[in-house]
Amino acid sequence: MKILITGISGTLARGVAYRLVQRGHQVIGIDRRPWPDVPEGVEMHQADIRKRPAEDVFRTARPDALVHMATVTHFTTGTEERYRINLGGTRKLFEYCHEYGVGQSVFVGRHTVYGASPDSPLYHTEDEPPLAGAAFKELADLVAADLYAGSALWRWPEIDTAVLRLCYFLGPSRGGTLASFLSKTRVPMVMGFDPLYQLMHEWDAEEAITLAVEKRLRGVFNVAGPPPVPLSTVVAATGKRGIPIPEPLYSSVLGRFGFPYLPDDAIAHVKYPIVIDNKAFVEATGFEPRYSAKQTMEGFRWN
Amino acid sequence: MSFFDDKQVRLNIDRLPIAFDDYGFDRFGLSKKALIRAYSPVAYLYRHYLKVTAFGMEFIPRQGRALVVANHSGGIGADAAMIFTSLILNDEAPRLGQGMAEYFLTRSPFASVALSRLGHLTGLPEHGEQLLSDERLVVVFPEGAAGAGKLYKDRYKLLRFGTGFMRLALKTGTPVIPCAFIGGEEAFPQLFHIKWLAKLVNGPFVPVAPQLVLFPLPVACQVYYGLPMHFEGDGSEPDHVIQEYVDQVRASMERLISTGLDARPQAFMFEKMRGSKEDTSR
Numbered sequence: 001m002k003i004l005i006t007g008i009s010g011t012l013a014r015g016v017a018y019r020l021v022q023r024g025h026q027v028i029g030i031d032r033r034p035w036p037d038v039p040e041g042v043e044m045h046q047a048d049i050r051k052r053p054a055e056d057v058f059r060t061a062r063p064d065a066l067v068h069m070a071t072v073t074h075f076t077t078g079t080e081e082r083y084r085i086n087l088g089g090t091r092k093l094f095e096y097c098h099e100y101g102v103g104q105s106v107f108v109g110r111h112t113v114y115g116a117s118p119d120s121p122l123y124h125t126e127d128e129p130p131l132a133g134a135a136f137k138e139l140a141d142l143v144a145a146d147l148y149a150g151s152a153l154w155r156w157p158e159i160d161t162a163v164l165r166l167c168y169f170l171g172p173s174r175g176g177t178l179a180s181f182l183s184k185t186r187v188p189m190v191m192g193f194d195p196l197y198q199l200m201h202e203w204d205a206e207e208a209i210t211l212a213v214e215k216r217l218r219g220v221f222n223v224a225g226p227p228p229v230p231l232s233t234v235v236a237a238t239g240k241r242g243i244p245i246p247e248p249l250y251s252s253v254l255g256r257f258g259f260p261y262l263p264d265d266a267i268a269h270v271k272y273p274i275v276i277d278n279k280a281f282v283e284a285t286g287f288e289p290r291y292s293a294k295q296t297m298e299g300f301r302w303n
Numbered sequence: 304m305s306f307f308d309d310k311q312v313r314l315n316i317d318r319l320p321i322a323f324d325d326y327g328f329d330r331f332g333l334s335k336k337a338l339i340r341a342y343s344p345v346a347y348l349y350r351h352y353l354k355v356t357a358f359g360m361e362f363i364p365r366q367g368r369a370l371v372v373a374n375h376s377g378g379i380g381a382d383a384a385m386i387f388t389s390l391i392l393n394d395e396a397p398r399l400g401q402g403m404a405e406y407f408l409t410r411s412p413f414a415s416v417a418l419s420r421l422g423h424l425t426g427l428p429e430h431g432e433q434l435l436s437d438e439r440l441v442v443v444f445p446e447g448a449a450g451a452g453k454l455y456k457d458r459y460k461l462l463r464f465g466t467g468f469m470r471l472a473l474k475t476g477t478p479v480i481p482c483a484f485i486g487g488e489e490a491f492p493q494l495f496h497i498k499w500l501a502k503l504v505n506g507p508f509v510p511v512a513p514q515l516v517l518f519p520l521p522v523a524c525q526v527y528y529g530l531p532m533h534f535e536g537d538g539s540e541p542d543h544v545i546q547e548y549v550d551q552v553r554a555s556m557e558r559l560i561s562t563g564l565d566a567r568p569q570a571f572m573f574e575k576m577r578g579s580k581e582d583t584s585r
Contacts, residue, residue, distance in 0.1 A: 118410040121429035122331060192412020196332045196419075227330035237326075247412070273332070294325040 002026045003213060004063035004102075006049050006093060007070030008042070009033040011175030012108070015206035016067060017042050020213065028061050030054055031070065049089040058100040065104040065213055068093055071145060073110075074138035074263055075180045082138075086145040094152045097159050104160045106212050107149035110177070111167045111222060113142060116195070116272040123277040126165070126220045136265040150220055162217035164209065167224040167276055170238070170300040171202020178234075179300070181260060187235045188259045188270070191244040194232045195273035200225030201291035201299070211285040222276035225289030226296070231270070237297035247271075309343035315397035316342070320366040320438070329422075331401075331434070337420035338399070342391055349388045352521050353381070353490060354575035357389040359528035365396035368435040368477045369531070371442040372468060372552055374461060374560060375450030377487030378510035381519045382451075386442060386484060389526045400442040401434055403427075407505055428467055435475040442482075443468045445549070448507040452496060458488035459560050464553055466545045473545075474538030478531040479552055483559035486524030489571050523572045527559045 003020055007013050008029030017027045021041035028043045029035065038044045043061075047053035049070050070093075071086045090107070097105050114124045115132035130147065133140035152161040168178035178199055181187065200208075200223075208223045235242035245253055247267070255261035262270075281287060291299070316338050327335035349355050363369070371390075376382050387400040403426035408414045422439075424430040434441050444450055445464040453460070472479050493510040500509040514520055532555065534548050567576060 118415065119406060119425060119427070121427050121433070122424060123429075123433055190412070192416065194416045194419075227324055227328075228332070229324070229326060229328055230332060230334075233326050233328070292325060 011173035196228035333422040373482035375444040382487040455492035481529035485563035490519035
């Protein structure tokens with residue numbers, strides 16, 4: 001199968017590319033960022049997904065499947081640019097899929113789209129609406145992209161679209177949202193709160209995405225590995241120091257005193273849990289994580 | 304293991320039919336360590352302060368889902384704590400009762416963490432369903448917070464029941480175990496509520512009892528569990544059918560309450576009730 005991966009230079013996407021090549025697929029990659037030591041079997045195009053060269057890849061290579069991983073978060077990108085990439089880019093890619101007869105697409109999204117709130121149930125299922133945008137404006141573009149990707153299921157029913165809502169991951173690449181939160185030695189916690197965090201090993205996440213491509217999933221799926229653990233345990237097991245900060249002071253210490261920067265609205269995600277139910281994904285793919293939460297966190301410990 | 308840990312509590316928590324991970328947490332954020340820490344002092348109160356006697360423990364299943372439906376009383380949640388402790392201290396079949404917590408608690412700092420570590424989730428129907436499908440024992444008070452806030456003059460009168468628990472039981476095929484707690488109204492006889500303070504702290508009510516502190520009097524209490532009740536259905540029944548089932552549960556709780564009230568020699572009893580089949584005061 002000929003598979004196009006957008007955002008291929010990202011941490012997870014490289015792993016997915018390796019796995020797909022190993023299983024005998026032909027991989028084409030698009031990314032603005034370079035991938036200097038691109039492995040054999042991966043055809044790399046350094047281009048922007050919203051520009052003409054990207055469309056040309058669709059036109060000339062005619063891939064069978066698209067794995068869309070070119071989304072960005074507030075950790076790296078400003079608001080306007082984020083909307084252009086996450087929403088504009090996603091829209092363009094699905095239109096190309098329709099236009100150039102790509103039969104399958106996988107959108108790799110995040111479980112944070114459900115939003116963190118004290119009165120939502122612990123294990124979110126796929127039929128719940130993603131509410132994060134209302135309370136956390138830096139996530140609104142990702143929520144919209146997630147919903148847009150889901151709308152491809154009725155907009156272009158000939159494309160088998162899978163929307164994956166991936167929980168946090170940790171791994172040797174030290175990339176991802178949770179890794180950014182744990183990037184400094186001090187981790188800002190909100191005093192009196194210790195939510196459950198759901199995380200999986202980077203390699204398990206790569207495997208899950210690969211499985212979603214190979215099983216030709218259709219629909220929206222939560223992707224998670226081992227059961228969740230409290231944030232304080234995540235912090236201790238990864239060798240960091242959790243500093244409890246009274247809630248009124250929280251936003252003023254972020255980005256200072258050796259704490260990572262977070263947007264103001266992110267506080268809900270440090271107070272309340274976002275935990276997803278991965279039953280549907282496991283049933284559809286037979287996915288089984290290889291690494292426990294303990295192995296994942298302790299593996300992340302080295303500095 | 305610490306000096307303050309209670310031996311019976313620790314042994315029984317080790318025997319709970321719940322899967323804990325490498326760090327001693329279950330999939331809902333329940334912590335083994337927190338359970339031992341919290342239940343140890345409460346077990347002391349259970350045995351020596353409120354001198355609780357539990358009847359009908361044989362109706363509690365060793366494992367598998369069950370829904371304990373109890374009357375609420377005594378304002379400050381001592382009744383709930385004692386019901387949960389009676390389930391843990393049951394050597395035949397120790398179980399962890401998991402409650403459905405009040406919304407205002409799960410959004411307040413510290414309380415939200417404590418509740419989650421002890422296995423009490425926000426009172427959402429989804430949570431009840433998730434716990435029961437995971438073969439847990441859920442304890443509900445269908446009168447809600449209002450039931451706990453009954454004044455002394457209304458003692459042991461059941462308020463209007465919510466019907467959510469019955470739909471939950473039907474949907475998940477769970478047996479309902481009626482339960483009555485006796486003594487809560489005397490241990491914390493509520494004279495009146497301070498309404499403005501309740502509004503200030505955003506809670507349901509702030510009760511005032513003659514002891515003036517938010518702590519029960521050392522009145523001997525009893526817990527009665529009744530015969531498990533099985534209902535046929537899938538939870539999609541019309542309201543009047545559900546109401547009928549709820550009334551059946553309510554009736555059997557009323558029977559348990561009147562049995563309990565008749566059985567005790569006097570209302571304000573400061574000695575442990577005699578004639579109990581099992582002695583829990585080890």
